[in-house]
Amino acid sequence: MTEEVIYSFKGLYRDDFRVKGYKFGEGEKSVCILGSLRGNEYQQIYVCSLLISELKKIEANGQLVKGHSIMVIPCGNPYSVNIKKRFWSIDNTDINRMFPGYDLGETTQRIAAGIFENIKDYKYGIQFASFYMPGYFVPQVRMMKTGNENVELARQFGLPFVVLHKPRPFDTATLNYNWQIWETDAFSIYTSSTEKIDKISAKQGVNAVLSFLSKEKIVEYHGFAGYKSRVVESEKFLSIRANEAGFLESLVKVGDNVMKGQVLAYITDPYTSEILQTVKASQDAIVAFEYDSPIAYKNTALFKLIPGRW
Amino acid sequence: MSELIESVEDVVRIPLPVDEEYVIRKHRLKSSDGSGQKRICIVTGIHGDELEGQYVCFELARRIREKAQCLSGIVDIYPAMNPFGIDSITRGIPAFDLDMNRIFPGNMDGDMNEYMASRIVDELLGADLVIDIHASNIFLTEIPQIRINELNADTLVPIALHANMDLIWVHGASTVLESTLAYALNSRETNTLVVEMGVGMRITKEYGEQLTDGLFSLMKELGIWTGEAPTVRKPIVAYDAEGEDVCYLNAPCSGIYIKEKHHGSKVKCDEIVGKIINPLSGEVMAEIKAPEDGMIFTVREYPVVEDGSLMGRILREKVFMENLT
Numbered sequence: 001m002t003e004e005v006i007y008s009f010k011g012l013y014r015d016d017f018r019v020k021g022y023k024f025g026e027g028e029k030s031v032c033i034l035g036s037l038r039g040n041e042y043q044q045i046y047v048c049s050l051l052i053s054e055l056k057k058i059e060a061n062g063q064l065v066k067g068h069s070i071m072v073i074p075c076g077n078p079y080s081v082n083i084k085k086r087f088w089s090i091d092n093t094d095i096n097r098m099f100p101g102y103d104l105g106e107t108t109q110r111i112a113a114g115i116f117e118n119i120k121d122y123k124y125g126i127q128f129a130s131f132y133m134p135g136y137f138v139p140q141v142r143m144m145k146t147g148n149e150n151v152e153l154a155r156q157f158g159l160p161f162v163v164l165h166k167p168r169p170f171d172t173a174t175l176n177y178n179w180q181i182w183e184t185d186a187f188s189i190y191t192s193s194t195e196k197i198d199k200i201s202a203k204q205g206v207n208a209v210l211s212f213l214s215k216e217k218i219v220e221y222h223g224f225a226g227y228k229s230r231v232v233e234s235e236k237f238l239s240i241r242a243n244e245a246g247f248l249e250s251l252v253k254v255g256d257n258v259m260k261g262q263v264l265a266y267i268t269d270p271y272t273s274e275i276l277q278t279v280k281a282s283q284d285a286i287v288a289f290e291y292d293s294p295i296a297y298k299n300t301a302l303f304k305l306i307p308g309r310w
Numbered sequence: 311m312s313e314l315i316e317s318v319e320d321v322v323r324i325p326l327p328v329d330e331e332y333v334i335r336k337h338r339l340k341s342s343d344g345s346g347q348k349r350i351c352i353v354t355g356i357h358g359d360e361l362e363g364q365y366v367c368f369e370l371a372r373r374i375r376e377k378a379q380c381l382s383g384i385v386d387i388y389p390a391m392n393p394f395g396i397d398s399i400t401r402g403i404p405a406f407d408l409d410m411n412r413i414f415p416g417n418m419d420g421d422m423n424e425y426m427a428s429r430i431v432d433e434l435l436g437a438d439l440v441i442d443i444h445a446s447n448i449f450l451t452e453i454p455q456i457r458i459n460e461l462n463a464d465t466l467v468p469i470a471l472h473a474n475m476d477l478i479w480v481h482g483a484s485t486v487l488e489s490t491l492a493y494a495l496n497s498r499e500t501n502t503l504v505v506e507m508g509v510g511m512r513i514t515k516e517y518g519e520q521l522t523d524g525l526f527s528l529m530k531e532l533g534i535w536t537g538e539a540p541t542v543r544k545p546i547v548a549y550d551a552e553g554e555d556v557c558y559l560n561a562p563c564s565g566i567y568i569k570e571k572h573h574g575s576k577v578k579c580d581e582i583v584g585k586i587i588n589p590l591s592g593e594v595m596a597e598i599k600a601p602e603d604g605m606i607f608t609v610r611e612y613p614v615v616e617d618g619s620l621m622g623r624i625l626r627e628k629v630f631m632e633n634l635t
């Protein structure tokens with residue numbers, strides 16, 4: 001393993017801004033894995049740290065197939081992580097809305113360009129991503145439907161679901177989208193959490209990447225091969241929304257099977273405890289997303305359900 | 311003789327979790343002389359840290375009341391599209407960390423913000439003209455200008471000429487901008503001009519007066535104002551779809567930027583427009599020079615810069631020459 005600084009600039013009163021990559025093997029740029037681009041993506045950094053630890057062992061045991069190189073970038077934005085701010089420290093811009101970046105542009109455009117220049121030539125690109133709403137996901141691989149997406153490859157991760165979604169205008173400036181445009185097969189992996197470390201789903205994420213690398217004959221790995229993934233279009237998710245605003249009391253967890261009519265949560269009056277809404281499942285389904293906040297705004301997607309059962 | 315009818319109405323009202331309602335309101339000023347009236351909508355406060363439009367909203371209503379008999383149509387004023395943001399000195403939508411101007415056209419069945427965006431678009435659709443007033447951000451001061459997506463230049467530039475602005479900047483199309491209010495409305499055949507002027511978190515009264523004059527000129531053109539309209543200045547029009555009219559000054563290092571030239575200043579090639587200093591070491595880290603002759607129309611206001619921070623924009627001299635011919 002070699003450690004390299006792939007992008008940096010000098011701070012005025014802070015230490016230098018550095019983006020570090022951990023490189024395994026030599027040869028074809030086979031896979032790049034990126035963790036956090038935002039300051040609250042602790043789980044995404046954690047998954048990368050576990051992956052780096054596993055890849056070190058794999059390399060030391062001679063199980064990294066010759067002719068392949070792998071790069072892991074645990075964090076593209078340590079400045080924001082260290083001040084516990086989701087977006088960029090000074091201007092609140094989002095690095096994951098700046099790709100492919102611009103090396104003569106503003107700070108986050110330069111960071112995006114600096115990172116992208118180093119990672120755009122990899123055959124496969126994997127990003128541990130997070131959702132803008134606080135909550136938990138059933139582990140899944142998400143791909144944008146750019147016309148370049150390869151669903152069969154996404155199944156190789158062995159995660160329960162492969163989710164396809166149609167890009168919205170702002171998606172065109174994300175890393176995943178631009179990787180695909182630059183002909184990298186790009187995948188976003190969602191483990192369960194973002195701001196809290198969930199060790200079980202982190203290990204599932206690591207296993208998913210190693211399974212993928214093994215099936216693509218990049219490493220020799222004999223772990224759990226994973227699930228036979230179900231492919232779901234994101235438009236097919238059922239959003240169960242709050243009709244009222246108030247305290248949220250959830251009764252089910254992400255990954256649960258729920259039956260049509262089953263009570264999923266209550267929204268209560270924060271002053272009187274009166275039940276304002278009894279939130280029910282609209283059909284038999286798997287809970288794919290669970291909103292995680294004590295308060296719910298009106299219209300918030302409290303749950304996203306995938307129709308069917310495990 | 312027509313009378314002025316005024317009302318303050320809800321555009322959106324949504325209950326919040328704890329004993330409060332989220333409300334976006336408008337002030338409608340309308341003449342009583344019958345149906346089929348034209349409508350102009352003045353929108354501001356999509357970014358909660360941009361306050362220049364606040365004075366314009368006030369001043370517009372004040373002047374209309376002064377000569378109420380000259381109003382012949384509807385003027386809808388929306389001073390706070392992002393009331394949470396204005397109240398908490400937050401550019402985006404607090405609690406959601408979202409840029410409100412990246413969620414249009416919204417979704418009636420979406421979350422609270424998408425729903426609000428959808429309601430706002432429905433509210434404004436069909437207006438004869440919408441003016442969306444922005445104030446740069448807390449980092450940069452802008453000369454009064456209108457920004458127009460090249461896709462709408464043919465329709466909007468002739469209208470914008472009446473707005474009493476110093477500059478009309480026709481910029482290239484970008485997919486990301488498809489989530490803005492202006493794009494959502496212009497693509498639905500509701501003409502919308504985006505004004506950028508001044509600086510975030512401040513009110514520049516002089517700019518507010520200038521734009522208010524422009525609004526009366528626009529209302530006169532639309533037939534909404536029968537009184538006299540102020541004479542408007544002739545703006546520089548930069549057709550910059552290819553990005554060739556403007557030089558960008560980005561910081562070559564982190565430090566404290568000390569500006570030497572104000573916005574609106576004419577500069578010569580290699581003239582120093584500012585410097586980046588290091589107060590810790592007492593050194594000048596970089597002298598910032600104009601790369602070409604031109605006019606500084608954007609200048610850094612917030613002194614802390616880091617590698618890449620925008621310190622200014624210069625409109626190239628050739629654009630002036632083109633405007634003279």
